[in-house]
Amino acid sequence: MSxxxxxxxDTHIESPLAHLSxxxxxxxxxxxxxxxxxxxxxxxxxxxxYIESMIEMQRRLAVLGRVLLLASRNRGAWWAGxxxxxxxxxxxxxxIGHNVMHGQWDWMxxxxxxxxxxxxxxxxxxxxxKHSHNFVHHTYTNIRGxxxxxxxxxxxxxxAQKWHPVYLAQPVYNLILAAxxxxxxxxxxxxxxxxRKGKKPMHQVKRDLKGIAGKAKAQIVKDxxxxxxxxxxxxxxxxxxxxxxxxxxxxxxxxxxxxxxxxSRLAPVVEAVLDSGSKxxxxxxxxxxxxxxxxxxxxxxxxxxxxxPDQTYTFSQKEVENESRGGWYxxxxxxxxxxxxxxxxxxxxxNLSYQVEHHLFPDMPSTRYAEIAPQVKDICERYGLPYNTGxxxxxxxxxxxTILRLAFPGGEPRPKPGPYRGESNGNGASA
Amino acid sequence: xxxxxxxxxxxxxxxxxxxxxxxxxxxxxxxxxxxLINPLWSTQELRGRIxxxxxxxxxxxxxxxxxxYDWGWHQPGQYLRIGVVVDGVHxxxxxxxxxxxxxxxxxxxxxxxxxxxxxxxxxxxxxARPGDIVRLGGVEGTFVLPDPAPEKLLFISAxxxxxxxxxxxxxxDRDEALRDVVHVHSARTPxxxxxxxxxxxxxxxxxxxxxxxxxTGEAGRVAPAHLDEICPDWRDRQAFVSGPGEMLDALxxxxxxxxxxxxxxxxxxxxxxxxxxxxxxxxKVRFLSSGVETExxxxxxxxxxxxxxxxxxxxxxxxxxCHTCIGRLCEGEVRDLRTGEVxxxxxxxxxxxxxxxxxxxxxxx
Numbered sequence: 001m002s003x004x005x006x007x008x009x010d011t012h013i014e015s016p017l018a019h020l021s022x023x024x025x026x027x028x029x030x031x032x033x034x035x036x037x038x039x040x041x042x043x044x045x046x047x048x049x050y051i052e053s054m055i056e057m058q059r060r061l062a063v064l065g066r067v068l069l070l071a072s073r074n075r076g077a078w079w080a081g082x083x084x085x086x087x088x089x090x091x092x093x094x095x096i097g098h099n100v101m102h103g104q105w106d107w108m109x110x111x112x113x114x115x116x117x118x119x120x121x122x123x124x125x126x127x128x129x130k131h132s133h134n135f136v137h138h139t140y141t142n143i144r145g146x147x148x149x150x151x152x153x154x155x156x157x158x159x160a161q162k163w164h165p166v167y168l169a170q171p172v173y174n175l176i177l178a179a180x181x182x183x184x185x186x187x188x189x190x191x192x193x194x195x196r197k198g199k200k201p202m203h204q205v206k207r208d209l210k211g212i213a214g215k216a217k218a219q220i221v222k223d224x225x226x227x228x229x230x231x232x233x234x235x236x237x238x239x240x241x242x243x244x245x246x247x248x249x250x251x252x253x254x255x256x257x258x259x260x261x262x263x264s265r266l267a268p269v270v271e272a273v274l275d276s277g278s279k280x281x282x283x284x285x286x287x288x289x290x291x292x293x294x295x296x297x298x299x300x301x302x303x304x305x306x307x308x309p310d311q312t313y314t315f316s317q318k319e320v321e322n323e324s325r326g327g328w329y330x331x332x333x334x335x336x337x338x339x340x341x342x343x344x345x346x347x348x349x350x351n352l353s354y355q356v357e358h359h360l361f362p363d364m365p366s367t368r369y370a371e372i373a374p375q376v377k378d379i380c381e382r383y384g385l386p387y388n389t390g391x392x393x394x395x396x397x398x399x400x401x402t403i404l405r406l407a408f409p410g411g412e413p414r415p416k417p418g419p420y421r422g423e424s425n426g427n428g429a430s431a
Numbered sequence: 432x433x434x435x436x437x438x439x440x441x442x443x444x445x446x447x448x449x450x451x452x453x454x455x456x457x458x459x460x461x462x463x464x465x466x467l468i469n470p471l472w473s474t475q476e477l478r479g480r481i482x483x484x485x486x487x488x489x490x491x492x493x494x495x496x497x498x499x500y501d502w503g504w505h506q507p508g509q510y511l512r513i514g515v516v517v518d519g520v521h522x523x524x525x526x527x528x529x530x531x532x533x534x535x536x537x538x539x540x541x542x543x544x545x546x547x548x549x550x551x552x553x554x555x556x557x558x559a560r561p562g563d564i565v566r567l568g569g570v571e572g573t574f575v576l577p578d579p580a581p582e583k584l585l586f587i588s589a590x591x592x593x594x595x596x597x598x599x600x601x602x603x604d605r606d607e608a609l610r611d612v613v614h615v616h617s618a619r620t621p622x623x624x625x626x627x628x629x630x631x632x633x634x635x636x637x638x639x640x641x642x643x644x645x646x647t648g649e650a651g652r653v654a655p656a657h658l659d660e661i662c663p664d665w666r667d668r669q670a671f672v673s674g675p676g677e678m679l680d681a682l683x684x685x686x687x688x689x690x691x692x693x694x695x696x697x698x699x700x701x702x703x704x705x706x707x708x709x710x711x712x713x714x715k716v717r718f719l720s721s722g723v724e725t726e727x728x729x730x731x732x733x734x735x736x737x738x739x740x741x742x743x744x745x746x747x748x749x750x751x752x753c754h755t756c757i758g759r760l761c762e763g764e765v766r767d768l769r770t771g772e773v774x775x776x777x778x779x780x781x782x783x784x785x786x787x788x789x790x791x792x793x794x795x796x
Binding site: 044049060114116221227 | 433434435454455456457458459463464467475476516518519520521522741743745746
């Protein structure tokens with residue numbers, strides 16, 4: 001076992017586990033295991049009620065948004081509907097989809113809320129995402145060259161990555177990626193590196209592409225055709241009733257002329273109705289697009305704050321050779337960073353604001369992360385390890401600074417926060 | 432994947448309508464939203480609502496359930512797989528249906544008896560309330576009355592073994608076919624007789640029904656030899672027997688020696704699991720996905736040993752019915768705890784809930 005050996009680190013940052021003996025690492029591994037065993041043994045009705053009510057709230061929000069958008073040509077309804085729909089999409093992807101597909105709720109043995117059956121409203125197929133995320137990213141977290149989420153193969157996010165002129169454009173495509181994040185993730189799941197190296201058989205590439213095409217079709221039909229059409233029909237129906245009534249209310253003249261008159265009034269009515277229908281169609285499509293983009297930007301921001309802020313460590317493949325269980329825990333701990341925020345912020349982030357706890361225990365129900373955070377901090381304090389966290393603006397700011405800086409050649413690793421020293425002394429926040 | 436309920440009999444029109452609008456809800460289904468209004472409306476799996484709970488004995492209740500859709504039909508004597516949530520976890524069990532199929536109110540009933548160390552029976556006996564939603568799985572079982580019903584019948588039951596027989600009696604009663612039925616039933620105490628009142632009522636109404644109730648706590652068990660006394664023509668009757676394994680074993684023996692085994696039908700209402708620990712070898716089980724390794728006794732299902740060792744394993748009925756728990760056998764052989772048969776070839780899918788290792792095994796779970 002060479003877990004304690006600090007392989008010369010080419011980033012000149014001392015390995016976070018350099019000061020621990022093999023025995024200490026084993027003891028730390030046992031302590032983390034014990035936290036997990038205790039929580040998993042306690043899971044029960046309280047946890048089930050949480051995820052069920054979260055799913056119910058998400059569906060109610062989606063219905064509310066869709067119903068409000070039936071009147072999308074009204075500015076107030078448009079804003080309210082778009083907000084409700086955005087919130088529904090964020091919840092669906094983050095607190096529900098991501099976590100269910102991690103298997104966090106498999107212990108309930110519920111056929112509907114299960115990692116093997118869940119599908120989500122995003123461009124990645126459940127199957128491809130579970131492989132690239134649950135397996136590749138969560139196993140090889142922050143190992144340079146192995147964790148494909150480290151810069152997503154298109155960004156230079158770590159100074160140890162070799163510079164290439166294409167990175168000069170990364171500040172620009174960073175913004176595009178934020179807006180179209182779900183599509184970026186879907187393509188990323190395909191593992192272009194493996195395709196380039198011929199490691200991925202063509203039939204599998206085809207299957208992946210077919211999967212993404214299926215997800216794309218479902219989203220386009222739902223958000224840009226079906227719901228806009230439903231709202232357009234609703235608007236035309238309402239207008240047809242209103243306009244016909246108005247036409248009837250006008251003075252009718254002599255009885256015999258009524259019929260002729262009515263016919264002549266019909267044309268403008270039809271025109272007005274069709275016009276409002278097409279306006280509503282466009283307004284709803286725009287609302288749906290906005291909701292998708294809001295969801296994309298939000299998940300981009302949360303996810304980029306998970307591993308790319310200054311405090312996080314990356315590892316060379318040599319450093320993790322013969323890694324012990326304790327070493328694995330420390331890599332997860334120091335390779336991730338939390339975001340501080342309110343209870344609502346944590347729910348909206350899918351509790352990925354507890355990225356540290358999530359990476360230590362990826363299949364523990366997300367509701368429990370806040371509860372175990374003090375125990376994780378306690379271990380950090382006793383073993384002289386960092387506990388990375390900071391406010392959202394600071395974390396996101398650091399990530400953006402890195403993306404800008406590393407677009408250019410060179411760059412040094414940012415200084416690390418050092419061991420966690422309890423709440424009072426502050427830690428991590430000021431790198 | 433976790434076990435789910437049966438596919439309900441949804442009217443065609445409704446199916447088509449839901450299918451037509453499904454792209455508005457992708458990747459979910461219209462069902463997922465309709466369920467928010469009424470969980471019984473799911474067209475994905477059959478659910479039921481508990482309507483009434485009737486106490487039969489201090490530790491047994493009849494749970495009457497309204498199925499979400501038309502109850503297809505069951506044959507008297509069959510059992511139902513039923514899923515309930517206990518402490519956040521979905522559990523599935525099989526219970527004999529104790530109601531007969533022709534009820535005008537469309538309710539179906541099961542009559543669980545408390546098993547102290549159990550998970551599901553304590554829920555039904557102590558916790559369940561009218562309004563609770565349950566999942567309804569398939570109806571199964573070959574312990575059923577032939578159609579038309581035989582002229583002369585003999586029922587022998589003990590304890591909660593009476594449950595499938597009650598459904599048969601009710602059905603015969605409804606069809607006015609209780610012409611010549613002898614029923615030998617045993618219970619440990621007088622107050623522990625499930626359906627005691629209903630049996631007395633049948634006795635008073637139908638001359639063709641002849642019950643023989645035996646309180647074993649006072650009078651001792653019924654031995655097969657007693658049959659000549661209680662029911663001298665037992666050899667000529669179509670017999671249905673349901674109860675504990677020992678009783679069934681003794682009766683099978685008796686029919687083989689003195690009667691016509693063709694005329695004997697039986698329901699082992701508890702699968703014979705864990706009763707013959709000495710017979711199996713046991714061994715080490717390796718679960719390949721989780722990396723968990725554990726010793727498993729010859730009478731312990733692989734599933735139970737795995738769970739005790741902390742492996743997260745799929746499970747369903749825990750009695751070899753639903754195939755939720757299957758895993759690919761990669762090494763070794765297993766023993767079927769119900770039959771004692773040793774089997775297993777590489778790549779075979781085995782049910783971990785009714786198989787114990789026979790020597791060391793590796794399973795892809």
